[in-house]
Amino acid sequence: MCLGIPGKILSIYEDHGTKMAKIDFGGVSREVCIEIIPEAKPGDWTVVHAGFALNLLSEKDAQETLNILREMSELAEQEENIHRD
Amino acid sequence: MTDVNSPDFLKSYRDATLVKKVITQIHQRITQPWTLMEICGGQTHAIMQFGLDQLLPKEIELVHGPGCPVCVTALELIDQALWIARQPEVIFTSFGDMLRVPGSEGDLFSVRAFSGQVRVVYSPLDAVKIADDHPDREVVFFAIGFETTAPANAMAVIQAKKLGLKNFSILPANVLVPPAMHAILANPKNRIQGFLAAGHVCAVMGYWEYPPIAEKYQTPIVVTGFEPLDLVNGILKTITLLEEGQVSVVNAYPRVVTYQGNQAAQTLIKKVFKSVDRNWRGIGTIPKSGFGLQDAYQEFDASKRFDIGKIKTEESEICIAGQILQGLKKPSQCPAFGTLCTPETPLGAPMVSSEGACAAYYRYGRN
Amino acid sequence: MTQENSDHIQMQGPLCPIPHHHTDTVIISHGSGGQMTHDLIQNIFQDQIGNQYLAEGNDAARILFEQLEGQLAISTDAHVVSPIFYPGGDIGRLSVCGTVNDVAMLGAKPSFLTAAFILEEGFPIQSLYQIVSSIALACKEADVQIVAGDTKVVEKGNADGVFITTTGFGIIPPNRQIGGQFAQTGDAVLISGTLGDHGIAVLQARGDLGFDSGIQSDVAPLNHMITELLEAVPSVHVLRDPTRGGLATSLNEISCQSQIAIKLDEETIPIQPEVRTACEMLGFDPLYLANEGKVIIILPEKYAQKALETIRKSPYGHKAMRIGSVFHDNPGHVFLNTAYGTTRILDMLSGELLPRIC
Numbered sequence: 143m144c145l146g147i148p149g150k151i152l153s154i155y156e157d158h159g160t161k162m163a164k165i166d167f168g169g170v171s172r173e174v175c176i177e178i179i180p181e182a183k184p185g186d187w188t189v190v191h192a193g194f195a196l197n198l199l200s201e202k203d204a205q206e207t208l209n210i211l212r213e214m215s216e217l218a219e220q221e222e223n224i225h226r227d
Numbered sequence: 228m229t230d231v232n233s234p235d236f237l238k239s240y241r242d243a244t245l246v247k248k249v250i251t252q253i254h255q256r257i258t259q260p261w262t263l264m265e266i267c268g269g270q271t272h273a274i275m276q277f278g279l280d281q282l283l284p285k286e287i288e289l290v291h292g293p294g295c296p297v298c299v300t301a302l303e304l305i306d307q308a309l310w311i312a313r314q315p316e317v318i319f320t321s322f323g324d325m326l327r328v329p330g331s332e333g334d335l336f337s338v339r340a341f342s343g344q345v346r347v348v349y350s351p352l353d354a355v356k357i358a359d360d361h362p363d364r365e366v367v368f369f370a371i372g373f374e375t376t377a378p379a380n381a382m383a384v385i386q387a388k389k390l391g392l393k394n395f396s397i398l399p400a401n402v403l404v405p406p407a408m409h410a411i412l413a414n415p416k417n418r419i420q421g422f423l424a425a426g427h428v429c430a431v432m433g434y435w436e437y438p439p440i441a442e443k444y445q446t447p448i449v450v451t452g453f454e455p456l457d458l459v460n461g462i463l464k465t466i467t468l469l470e471e472g473q474v475s476v477v478n479a480y481p482r483v484v485t486y487q488g489n490q491a492a493q494t495l496i497k498k499v500f501k502s503v504d505r506n507w508r509g510i511g512t513i514p515k516s517g518f519g520l521q522d523a524y525q526e527f528d529a530s531k532r533f534d535i536g537k538i539k540t541e542e543s544e545i546c547i548a549g550q551i552l553q554g555l556k557k558p559s560q561c562p563a564f565g566t567l568c569t570p571e572t573p574l575g576a577p578m579v580s581s582e583g584a585c586a587a588y589y590r591y592g593r594n
Numbered sequence: 595m596t597q598e599n600s601d602h603i604q605m606q607g608p609l610c611p612i613p614h615h616h617t618d619t620v621i622i623s624h625g626s627g628g629q630m631t632h633d634l635i636q637n638i639f640q641d642q643i644g645n646q647y648l649a650e651g652n653d654a655a656r657i658l659f660e661q662l663e664g665q666l667a668i669s670t671d672a673h674v675v676s677p678i679f680y681p682g683g684d685i686g687r688l689s690v691c692g693t694v695n696d697v698a699m700l701g702a703k704p705s706f707l708t709a710a711f712i713l714e715e716g717f718p719i720q721s722l723y724q725i726v727s728s729i730a731l732a733c734k735e736a737d738v739q740i741v742a743g744d745t746k747v748v749e750k751g752n753a754d755g756v757f758i759t760t761t762g763f764g765i766i767p768p769n770r771q772i773g774g775q776f777a778q779t780g781d782a783v784l785i786s787g788t789l790g791d792h793g794i795a796v797l798q799a800r801g802d803l804g805f806d807s808g809i810q811s812d813v814a815p816l817n818h819m820i821t822e823l824l825e826a827v828p829s830v831h832v833l834r835d836p837t838r839g840g841l842a843t844s845l846n847e848i849s850c851q852s853q854i855a856i857k858l859d860e861e862t863i864p865i866q867p868e869v870r871t872a873c874e875m876l877g878f879d880p881l882y883l884a885n886e887g888k889v890i891i892i893l894p895e896k897y898a899q900k901a902l903e904t905i906r907k908s909p910y911g912h913k914a915m916r917i918g919s920v921f922h923d924n925p926g927h928v929f930l931n932t933a934y935g936t937t938r939i940l941d942m943l944s945g946e947l948l949p950r951i952c
Contacts, residue, residue: 145877147871147874167869167871167875169807169868170809178932191951193804
């Protein structure tokens with residue numbers, strides 16, 4: 143129910159008193175309402191759904207999750223090799 | 228944005244090698260059959276699109292939950308939408324998903340073809356713009372969606388009020404996830420042992436509502452995202468909890484989801500909406516499971532603005548959507564699946580939405 | 595109609611009898627067949643696309659076929675695209691390229707076109723001029739001539755600006771058999787370039803979905819590229835341009851016509867990153883979007899590499915890729931092998947592509 147895709151904030155402005163941003167999704171840009179992420183700044187990442195930014199996207203957390211999964215996979219592989227030997 | 232040009236911390240969530248490694252771990256971890264439900268239609272779509280269900284151990288049964296607002300929007304609401312759309316002064320705006328959902332008689336698509344002005348919008352704010360551009364017409368927006376879409380729907384109402392628009396209204400149809408989870412888990416026929424919670428609903432609402440649910444029904448819940456790596460990670464965590472006999476709520480989508488969720492979003496929602504009882508198509512009325520407009524914004528309620536009158540609401544007798552949405556039956560067990568009921572000639576909503584369990588099965592699962 | 599004239603005029607029905615020599619917009623009289631029609635044809639059409647056939651001034655064209663061996667390929671198309679102008683093209687270019695390509699898909703050399711215009715009253719003359727300009731340019735590029743045409747005007751509201759119907763003719767050389775029914779087990783499946791460009795360019799131009807990208811329609815005449823291909827590799831079995839319904843729909847049609855199955859490798863299918871992003875934003879699958887300058891080529895495996903090398907030399911074939919193969923099991927179906935080693939069925943497009951939030 144939630145087609146949300148990540149995008150990078152290029153610029154922030156106001157439209158009739160509503161906080162908006164121009165967001166780049168990788169060569170495609172769109173005007174998005176960022177009223178619920180008031181702390182956002184240009185350069186931040188966010189997830190956008192129906193023309194609305196839902197939350198900031200943390201690059202740090204994204205990387206951490208990847209690191210953990212990569213480590214776990216390596217450990218699992220090592221265990222597998224030990225069992226085989 | 229997960230293509231060659233996107234940064235590593237995003238595109239790695241589609242890395243086939245890493246996805247397969249996590250799946251290997253699922254195979255290693257599992258010792259018995261488990262039945263999981265992914266609550267979100269977007270997750271169903273992603274699983275089917277990438278064929279991830281083909282890689283999982285046979286012991287895992289993935290049941291597709293009622294996480295598709297298209298599928299669960301009450302028939303009466305669809306019929307109301309059709310009635311409003313047929314009024315000559317109305318420009319009816321909606322997300323594309325709703326265009327082909329069958330009402331008792333026809334769908335929005337056929338209204339567009341036949342007489343009415345029905346326009347697809349990508350965002351509720353586009354509907355407000357249409358109202359601003361057409362002061363001589365009544366513009367109505369079909370406000371469906373889960374909590375994910377509620378802030379955008381709320382913002383549309385607020386913007387319309389700010390602009391002083393007298394010709395804009397919404398047909399409130401938002402539904403909420405936690406009450407649906409309660410309803411599914413409380414059903415004596417329930418088989419669901421673990422939940423993949425909807426990542427973007429949680430981005431808005433947080434996941435503070437889930438520990439009481441997990442505790443009450445002794446069912447682990449894992450907040451899960453939508454990329455292939457997110458999905459297999461969510462499944463791995465759920466299986467791990469089940470195998471270890473642990474009942475807890477885990478956040479497997481921390482890059483977007485926090486425990487408290489987006490406070491500004493929740494404030495915005497509360498300002499415009501209040502919880503109301505809502506009828507879920509195929510399931511029945513679930514208390515406090517929908518959003519209606521607060522008194523201060525009643526003027527924007529399309530169901531009150533128009534004198535809709537009596538509509539005869541008739542559900543297809545053959546369609547077993549309700550049982551499918553609750554995970555009690557699979558689409559392949561429906562007598563009409565693939566014969567009377569296809570994406571071109573849908574009998575019920577789950578065949579229309581590309582996330583609907585039936586459409587997903589039809590498109591991706593008929594190998 | 596000036597004020598001083600209006601008092602003296604006896605209106606006969608809804609037609610305005612006064613000829614105007616300068617109008618900014620199309621009016622009903624332009625379609626009446628009289629002086630105004632002649633003026634319109636002369637100033638807008640003849641000036642830009644005139645040739646010896648049209649110059650004869652009859653209601654039909656006389657064509658001398660020097661080579662009467664082989665088969666005649668004929669195709670017709672109605673073009674109602676909205677918006678009329680979009681990044682990379684317009685309805686004029688589309689109407690020529692669409693029909694030229696359909697004829698070329700049978701391995702024929704497109705030579706002649708007819709073009710019938712239905713104009714909506716009030717349509718700007720400047721826009722019409724621009725469209726015919728595009729037609730002239732496209733004809734020149736494709737090396738085809740428009741030999742017969744027609745113009746009608748309908749009342750405001752009865753057409754969306756302009757509708758164009760084109761019919762194309764060409765000769766298929768003897769002993770050439772190319773068609774959707776000729777795919778064979780073991781054949782390779784190629785595509786001449788990136789998918790979804792036209793579909794997204796048109797959507798963007800409609801403005802409803804509010805996004806900006808640099809995506810241009812790929813609308814182009816492919817007949818020269820196909821001629822070169824067939825000279826290098828005569829044994830091509832199938833040529834098809836994946837227009838409405840996209841690659842998935844065209845391949846499904848071919849798999850039914852030939853009673854074979856096609857399996858594609860998802861990772862090899864060329865799609866521009868911006869198109870992929872736009873699709874993800876809207877919830878579209880790029881394999882179902884229209885293309886107006888691409889060709890699917892199905893041919894014996896042993897010629898696949900040579901075919902790719904030949905096409906890649908053409909300006910419209912730089913990004914050509916091999917994307918799959920033909921099998922005999924599960925005839926009438928198309929399958930997609932994903933990057934994860936899984937397989938899913940790729941159905942035909944059902945209904946209309948609609949953006950989704952879900």
